[in-house]
Amino acid sequence: MWKYFLKRILLIFPTLFGISIITFIIIKLAPGDPTAFKMGNQQTGMSSDQNLAKQVIEQTREIYGLDKPLLLNFTIYSYEDDWEDVREYLKAGKALSGRAYDDIVEPIKQADEVAVPFLVGLLQDENLTDNEILVVLEILTIKQKLAISTEMSIDKQLEYIDNWWGGGTDSTGVVRNAARDSYQYTGFQIFKKIFTEAQYPRWLVNMMMLEFGDSIKDNRPVWDHIKESVPVSLIFTFTSFILAYLIAIPLGIYSATHQYTTGDKVTTVILFILYSLPNFWVATMAIVFFGGGDFFDIFPVTGLHSLGAEEMGTWEYLLDLGHHVALPLIIWTYGSFSALSRYMRGSMLEVIRQDYIRTARAKGLSERVVTYKHALRNSLIPIITMLANLLPLAISGSIIIESIFSIPGMGQLSFNAVLFRDYPIIMAVTTISAMLTLSGILLSDLLYAIVDPRITFEEKN
């Protein structure tokens, strides 16, 4: 059996790899760019100088590595062909701006340093049309961060490039080394760039070392964000889990052993009603009825602490926390224990009909021993399956309840990250969630083996 589990553990890695690639691609393919938000969610703050905006956007994208190709970078080999595409585009007389232009110029930009000798060669060739010169100058200026402003004349810009490339004295009288020397690459170095100059490999390596990077929105490490939000969601997940199981299992057993009695019927109806009430509606109703508006004032409705909670003593602090947590907890839990108790009931009913239970009764065992020692243990299997979900739930939180009650947990964090296209946080949360799900499944498999001696993972001889 342990061989089986070892195999399972080893299988986690390829599964994670697959999950991460798919998640990565899906998220990156979604339209929307975090740079756009940083640059101007405010509508009156945008730069009226278009060129300035372009440079700034490009630089910001570069900081976050968003300018590189998604998976692997082959533009480092194809830039000459890509240049031919650009020439075709320009020959067709199309604009030097806009989406189509950006798309056609992108591959050369992604080739970055490797294409520079080629581009400089083009300029010194003097066979280019005016538009082609403009495009090459723009690519070089933006990617290599040259000190060229678009207000300089073309000749001055070309002169600058010559000075920069070949070395010599530039316009401020300073002697510079030839840039040419720093752009020589060996074949192997270029080959390595296929992997280093691309978004996914870079990210994957960081992920393996658990370096999630910084959030794009506020430059703080992703890990800090997660560290702050997980404990909050954890309070709810764990308590809710314990509460749900504590209520559901006895309820399920009761329903199963007293099937068709009035008690069972009433319980069934109530549980179905509870299960069908949508939690956001119940949350809002709870706030209005119990939060102190026009009706009762039993619970506070926002956040986890009252104002000034930091100054309370430990006992008072915990009481205050409990007071705030009560309402959201109830709403978090009612759905799950309704479902759980129904599973429990169904599973137990099936077990009770089995022959071995009849045998046990025939042997003269008390009803209590039959139910709790024999039947219960066998009906726990579906319940254990649900356990697999527990771990990842800890990290996904519940965006609905958290935003209604203003609780700063993982739900809000991941939701806001998706809205803002904050890739580092999204990827970190998804990866951790995937790892936890896989571990959770493994754990529940282990528990099956423990709980039910019939289940082994040996190979059949």
Place this chain on the structure above:
Amino acid sequence: MKKSFIIQFSLMILLIIYTNSGVRSTEKYLEDELGNAGGIRVELTGEETVFESSPKGGTPVKGGTLVFAESAEPENLNSYTSTSAAATRILDYVYETLLGYDYETWRYDRPVLAESFDISEDGYTFTFRIRENVYWHDGQQLTADDVLFSIKATLNPFVDNAPMRSSFSKVVSAWTEGPFVFGIRSSETYFRNQEILGGFHILPKHIWDPKGLLDRYSVEDLLNPTVTREEAAIKEFADDFNVHPQGRPVGDEAEPIIGSGPWLFDKWITGDYISLARNDNYWNADSTFIKGYSEDGAYLDKIIVKVISDATARLTALKAGEIDFIPRMRAVQYFTQTNTPDFLEKFQKVSYVNPAYHYVGWNNDKPYFSDKRVRQAMTMLIDKDGYNKYVGYGLGIPTIGPFFIYSEQYNKNIEPWPYDPQRAVELIEEAGWIDHDGDGIRDKDGIPFNFTFSISSGSTSSKYLALMLKEDLRKVGIVVNIRQLEWSVYVENLRDRQFDVVSLLWIGGLEMDPYQIWHSDNIGDRGSNYIGFRHAEADSIIETARYVMDKEKRNAMYFRLQEIFHEEQPYTFMHFQRDPGAYLKEFHGVKWIPTRPGYKLYSWWRSASKVGATL
């Protein structure tokens, strides 16, 4: 079995009937509830430039706490790098600027940190004389060095504040002459220079640049790409600045933000609240000599900003006494959920004007909307008043152009286009859109008049507008498809001009420069002229007016511009928004102003009997 079925069924029917009775007809409801729903409408026209909604009289007392709710928490409180409006609102209490709004004339020339200023003959150079009695919250004195430092930090190309820096793109030089004189020169005589140059937060140099990294560099250096590439210290400063702990002073042990303003930064508990405390050593504590302030201010002991993201929770928190003031609630809450006698007795409801206007943007480059007659017709097919009444709860103020209705730039002589479907159809047919092929849909040159109205999925009022339009236009043979998009995708489409019609808000200010949104230079390439408005005369007015320093002359030009907008209808201008809010009646000195956020807590005080009730 049958009997129980009958019982259950009849119970259900009874339930349905019961819950649906008590819903009155819409008209009667509107008659009862509209108007003010027991609230006060803030009007800032004519003589009133500041509107007080609390009863006048009484002596202000120091003390008391105000708790109000924000819907989103700022991610950081770094005044330059933060992009959140909530951060600016909070930092405006802690930091100060050189100049401020004069609350009588609404010019940006009230001396705050600068006790006086001069503009050179040619209009390019501003010289500010800094007050000598201003001290930072940590006791150090504020000097012109701090002002120069603040400008340098703004212009440092590696600091993560590109949107802010773009406003200063024409600054060429800045300097100090002694400890209390600061000078700055721009390369343009832009009419908004005074507001921009006098309106940035001054940061304390000794906190943000303790190593003096920027001392060696002049403003000219920072604007020179050769220098900024070579000098490592410039980048080092920016790296420190972007993640400076002053931007995120979270928790008990954090160093508080040091500013010079009337409120001290107190505490920030993430996800919970941010609190400010009164600065008893504020240099301007006796402010009677400041033009525009009529009395002292900063009476409250503490201001607490609580983060409550859900609107229902906010209102409940107000009713339960957890907060004292909601600056902005939902219209439906204002009109239907806050009308009990208890509520009206305890709280004062107010609706005040926000310099944001709602518009419908027609993509001028699409075949349907390239003819101005069609755009005029579209405007006449939108029942603005009906929309305002039924969807907007009467809170909107109709407008004819992009300039704020309370500003001197607004052309009061223009009448909005009426709701006139008949005349609209005449115009459409004049423009050639007739049903040539008899399929019930108008067409021209083989293109059917069938377009898509894109709305943001979060906005219910846009949805109603789109549905209204769909129905009204169907009657005249035009097909409208509605497309709901998530906000970020919506913005992408806007910038790439992939849309037919959009419905949005622009937020403005008291004095606006139409260049960014209306000049043809800004079409395409992610510029803000999304709808593609091109008009030679408008372009030339916009270009010239920017540099006209004489207000009368400039506004006359903008009046003409508004006439052009009225004629061309690039947008259908809908309404300026009124925000509904409510506060505890115990607060006095509650004043409302025409600049964002609309209220100023400086003058609020709490009646004597409640002083001492703290957290």
